[in-house]
Amino acid sequence: MGRGSDGVLTVGGVSVTELAREFGTPAYIIDEDDFRSRARDFKQTYAEVFDSVSGGADVFYAGKAFLCTEVARWVHDEGLHLDVCTGGELAVAKRAGVPGERIGLHGNNKSVAEIRDALDYGVSRIVIDSFDEIERVAAVATELGVVAPVLVRVTVGVEAHTHEFIATAHEDQKFGLSLAGGHAFEAARRILGKPESLRLLGLHSHIGSQIFDTAGFEVSARRIVGLHTQIARELGAELPELDLGGGFGIAYTTEHDPLPPKSLASGMAEIIERECGADGIAVPRISIEPGRAIAGPSTFTLYEVGTVKPVDLDGGAQRVYVSVDGGMSDNVRTALYDANYSCTLASRASDAPPVLGRVVGRHCESGDIVVKDEFLPGDIGAGDLLAVPGTGAYCRSLSSQYNHTPRPPVVAVRDGVARVIVRRETIDDLLALDV
Numbered sequence: 001m002g003r004g005s006d007g008v009l010t011v012g013g014v015s016v017t018e019l020a021r022e023f024g025t026p027a028y029i030i031d032e033d034d035f036r037s038r039a040r041d042f043k044q045t046y047a048e049v050f051d052s053v054s055g056g057a058d059v060f061y062a063g064k065a066f067l068c069t070e071v072a073r074w075v076h077d078e079g080l081h082l083d084v085c086t087g088g089e090l091a092v093a094k095r096a097g098v099p100g101e102r103i104g105l106h107g108n109n110k111s112v113a114e115i116r117d118a119l120d121y122g123v124s125r126i127v128i129d130s131f132d133e134i135e136r137v138a139a140v141a142t143e144l145g146v147v148a149p150v151l152v153r154v155t156v157g158v159e160a161h162t163h164e165f166i167a168t169a170h171e172d173q174k175f176g177l178s179l180a181g182g183h184a185f186e187a188a189r190r191i192l193g194k195p196e197s198l199r200l201l202g203l204h205s206h207i208g209s210q211i212f213d214t215a216g217f218e219v220s221a222r223r224i225v226g227l228h229t230q231i232a233r234e235l236g237a238e239l240p241e242l243d244l245g246g247g248f249g250i251a252y253t254t255e256h257d258p259l260p261p262k263s264l265a266s267g268m269a270e271i272i273e274r275e276c277g278a279d280g281i282a283v284p285r286i287s288i289e290p291g292r293a294i295a296g297p298s299t300f301t302l303y304e305v306g307t308v309k310p311v312d313l314d315g316g317a318q319r320v321y322v323s324v325d326g327g328m329s330d331n332v333r334t335a336l337y338d339a340n341y342s343c344t345l346a347s348r349a350s351d352a353p354p355v356l357g358r359v360v361g362r363h364c365e366s367g368d369i370v371v372k373d374e375f376l377p378g379d380i381g382a383g384d385l386l387a388v389p390g391t392g393a394y395c396r397s398l399s400s401q402y403n404h405t406p407r408p409p410v411v412a413v414r415d416g417v418a419r420v421i422v423r424r425e426t427i428d429d430l431l432a433l434d435v
């Protein structure tokens with residue numbers, strides 16, 4: 001992103017005023033080179049570090065951060081794999097031509113249809129999230145006459161320093177099988193007992209998202225490698241893969257520095273090599289699953305300002321409420337996670353003294369806030385364009401309509417009769433939006 005001599009923001013050689021004229025607002029503007037170079041950076045960094053330590057490394061782009069057919073193509077072009085967590089995301093990957101062997105399937109409640117679809121397409125891994133799922137995947141594999149490659153998602157018991165709704169490795173949450181409780185080991189044992197339908201590739205852990213503290217990742221790596229070596233010792237299985245998940249934090253405001261790909265790779269490699277070496281077992285091939293760190297910074301949202309309203313605060317201060325033409329229908333992260341964003345006047349320069357602003361949406365909720373606090377030029381007014389950076393991951397609302405999940409129908413009932421008044425959305429409805 002840069003600015004022309006007229007103060008207008010430009011991206012990829014196009015000014016935001018042209019973008020707004022052609023595509024309207026609100027619009028999500030993605031810088032393709034930025035997205036691709038972040039993807040490449042992960043791929044190269046992990047290859048450099050892990051090629052000499054283990055069988056190498058694969059980077060799975062976590063499609064939940066943002067997925068559409070074109071982005072799936074970029075990811076594939078750049079040599080990354082793709083992590084999908086619903087049948088909808090898998091449908092996008094298929095449409096983009098991403099081959100099954102480059103795809104992994106996640107999810108805490110995959111349907112039998114999703115499992116069947118994934119195995120039928122030949123995905124390279126299904127991440128098992130419960131004991132129930134061991135039986136479910138085995139049954140579908142038997143029905144299809146295939147052996148399903150699986151990982152076990154392990155709850156490593158790490159309290160990640162992030163918002164509680166996006167921390168995923170403490171015990172009391174829905175994902176994974178507990179390491180401390182012995183469930184993950186038991187899952188591995190059961191899977192190894194079904195060689196006719198399941199092939200245990202390895203273990204998986206994802207401690208949460210928007211994390212800056214490398215210590216959490218390292219504790220997690222030590223614990224999961226501990227289980228990996230225990231499985232080798234006690235069950236006689238040297239698993240070929242180990243997946244360390246995603247979670248790399250990005251800078252939404254000046255409050256944080258991003259966690260670059262390199263910051264973890266060497267530390268992880270050291271831990272894994274040491275622990276495996278101590279038990280004399282082969283170092284597994286590593287995978288990671290970054291989403292936000294690839295998609296997030298590549299995109300900004302362009303809004304048009306409508307109403308501007310000063311509001312008096314206690315103590316005589318004022319806050320200016322700047323209403324824009326989107327809001328929580330495209331970015332719910334501020335309301336849901338108390339997320340911080342910044343924003344900038346994008347369509348012109350201004351020397352007006354700054355005022356404390358709050359950017360709010362057009363929806364009927366006082367929680368419909370996009371940017372909680374930002375100093376904006378005091379002459380901001382209707383027709384100005386605002387850019388909110390860092391909205392490439394988990395926006396619009398929560399990206400790709402929440403994991404490409406079709407919305408349910410609405411059924412009206414009366415006098416013993418039920419009829420559909422809004423039909424169930426289909427994956428094809430969602431795919432129809434991809435150009």
Ligand code: LLP
Binds near residue numbers: 106210247248
């Ligand atoms: N792998 C697994 C198994 C995951 O569950 C996730 C994210 C990722 C990888 C990618 O994590 P990332 O690198 O993007 O942090 N809606 C929330 C974030 C939810 C994250 C869900 N899982 C937000 O807007 O902050």
